[in-house]
Amino acid sequence: MEQLSQWLWKQEYWLPPGVSWEDMEKMEGSRRPLPRDLLLALPLALGFIMLRYAFERCVAFPLSRVLGVKDRVCLKVTPVPNLEAFYTKKHKKTDTFYNLSEITSLVNQCNLTHRQVETWFRNQTNKDTPTNNKNFCFPSWRFVFYLLAFTAGFASLINTPWFWDQRECWRGFPQQPVQDVHYWYYMLELGFYWSLLLCVSVDVKRKDFKEQIVHHFATIFLLGFSYCSNYIRIGTLVMLVxxxxxxxxxxxxxxNYAGWKKTCDSLFVIFAAVFLVTRLLLFPSKIIYTSLVLSMEMFEPFVGYYFFNALLLVLQALHIYWAYLILRMIYKFLFLGKLDRDERSDVESEAEEEENEEEEEKEEEQSSWRKRKVVLDSRLAMLSSSCVLNNLTNQKANANRRLPKAR
Known part of the structure; x- marks a missing residue:
């Protein structure tokens, strides 16, 4: 164990050439980063989980009622033992049940039609899908934290020299004292992301579930490593962005969950603009460029330098992926005239989608029937008019034939 610790904390991994742990201990200032400080993030994560639970119960849920969040109507599911056993065993989304061999087997076992089995699975999945009120609570909690974190982070960095000149991030590195406000900024962010990672299995599962896991791990490793290596100045800028x-x-x-579509669309457009500017322009041009290029003016590369920048590049790859989703939604907004639900969300049930599809099919059938009816009526009118004209013509001809006889 001691050999593993000595190997893990080799100064060649964490510090630039020419700097040792003894030099870090001689660093002047009120606080210097220590690896044991990271242990504070775990109790903070548990505190965030309890605070989130209280916030959702006492604030978010009542707020959802005030804003008019409405839950969808779930159809009653008739108990069918064979289908329930199969559903519990699978315990997956509805689209996994549309296997022809499995459906056929269940049809024979339950004496139901193919359509009835599919409908049962859709209704059961719809019943197990989280309600809109529950979906509303989680983003409201994250909204409060991110807003407070951004406000506090901006206030703590606006007067720092490295906020305006990124070269100041490396002046005197790594022997840079840590201010108390930036220490707590780090610990609170680290504890919050630990709480997200611990709760990711019980939260609403989305399409980018794997990307979220990668993002949380990359963020935690980035924060932890940057703190131990005293990359705190550049790390605070990463968190602020x-x-x-x-x-x-x-x-x-x-x-969106409250049904305020115009407000949702306006906020999404603002978010998209801020996201694309900060994540695709500022982050690579200021943060990554500063860490990759400008830092080399102050020290030679080492293992920590490559590891830190590799994590930044992982985050940038995720930014590009999410930017693709955002641009796709903007495309739908511009050319279809509306914003779809969150591209990453899997909360909408297959039953709802199926009902919408059926309604659209009915509307199409009705519209096509109306068109056929109009065409048919016009043809009947033409036919009737032609028949009337023929009758009038025949009557006139008969009258002309009868005139000589009468004379």
Whole structure:
């Protein structure tokens, strides 16, 4: 165990050439980063989980009622033992049940039609899907945290020299004292992301579930490693850039669940603009460029340098993926005239989608029937008019034939 610790904390991994742990201990200032400080993030994560539970019960849920969040109507599911056993065993989304061999086997076992079995699975999945009120609570919690974190982070960094000149992030590195406000900024962000990672299995599962796991791990490793290596100045800028757009997205989700479509669309457009500017322009041009290029003016590369920048590049890859989803939604907004639900969300049930599809099919059938009816009526009118003309012509001809006889 001691050999593993010595190998893990080799100064060649964490510090630039020419700097040792003894030099870090001689660093002047009120606080210097210590690896044991990271242990504070775990009790903070548990505190965030309890605070989130209280916030959702006492604030978010009543707020959802005030804003008019309405839950969808779930159809009653008739108990069918064979289908219930199969559903419990699978315990997956509805689309996994549309296997022809499995459906056929269940049809024979339950003496139901193919359509009835599919409908039963859709209704059961719809019943197990989280309600809109529950979906509203999670983004409202994240909105409050990101808004407070961005406000506090901006206030603590606006007067720092490295906020305006990124070269100041490396002046005197790594022997840079840590201010108390930035220490707590780090610990609170780290504890919050630990709480998200611990709760990811019980939260609403989305399409980018795997990407979220990668994002949380990359963020935690990035924060932990940057703290131990005293990359705190550049780390605070990374957190500020991320928090600047996250609270806008969460607020758009809140109003989406509340049914305030115009407000949701406006907030999403603002979020998209801020996201694309901060994540695709500022982050690579200021943060990554500063860490990759400008830092080399102050020290030579080492293992920690490559590891830290690799994590930044992982985050940038995720930014590009999410930017693709955002641009796709903007495309739908511009050319279809409306914003779809969150591209990452899997909360909408297959039953609802099926009902919408059926309604659209009915509308199409009705419209096509109306068109056929109009055409048929016009043809009947033409036919009737032609028949009337023929009758009039025949009557006139008969009258002309009868005139000579009468004479």
């Amino acid at each position: 991320h928090d600047s757009s996250d609270f806008l997205l969460e607020s758009a989700k809140m109003f």
